[in-house]
Amino acid sequence: MIQDYLELLAHELSFDRSLSRRVRQEAEDHLWEAVAADPAGNMLAAQQRAIANFGDARAIAAQFAVISLARHSRRAGFAAVLVIAGVFIAMKARISWYAATQWVISDSLRAVSGLVVQIDRYAFWLSLIIGLSACVYIVSRRSPLRSIRPIAGNFAVSLCCAAPRPQPLSFR
């Protein structure tokens, strides 16, 4: 039963293979430890309880999907910045190479080359600004510790509306 659940969880996380492997191992350890700690002697019932307490595999995978997407976005942003830096170095190297070889262009192409250089330059700086802005945006969207403040309103409302009740707070 636990193996079936782990297969389902791994399948739901198949969008990220390394994440899927890691979460599967963590979940496996968790579930078997929960079974071992179950006071009832019935193995099957203990497994059912452990899985029920662990939660819906799809819901858990959905939470991981958000994290995985954010991580991949950040990686893509940093890769874009690296590519831009590489292009910049290549452009500078090309200019240095022309200077070193004393390469000259004909008079007929000189006017056109000036225009091309301008387009080249502004396109580069534009892409650099867009790339850095995207990177800053991605990094700024990280929310490692959800702040208390944004939900303070909800919390206040729930506190004010809630009558004393015996049942525990629940995610379910």
Place this chain on the structure above:
Amino acid sequence: MQGMEGEMLKGHLDMIVLAALSAAGPAHGYAIIEEIKRRSGGAFDLPEGTIYPALHRLEQAGLLKSIWMTADSGRRRRVYTLTRGGDRALVEQRVVWKQFSDAIGGLLGGTRPRERPA
């Protein structure tokens, strides 16, 4: 109201996990859940699997670090530890929570919350 309570807990899950790890020391997911249950007196009835996305998110943010270890059972398990950044984040969250709690206490109890320094 049940959903509202769920959202309330979800919004504080990261802080709860950091606090549990701070109290328990290095621990794996199951031990963290047990620590949360023990210290909250069983008040938080959260699906246990929910802890893992939070752990991964906090690790990505640099607030936790983790290593694979082998348990006595022979199974591999991921053990999480608070980083210095995690310690600092928890201290900050405690301060914010205290201010928030004082404010709500003032509203519900009819007493004025402590004045915040300018």
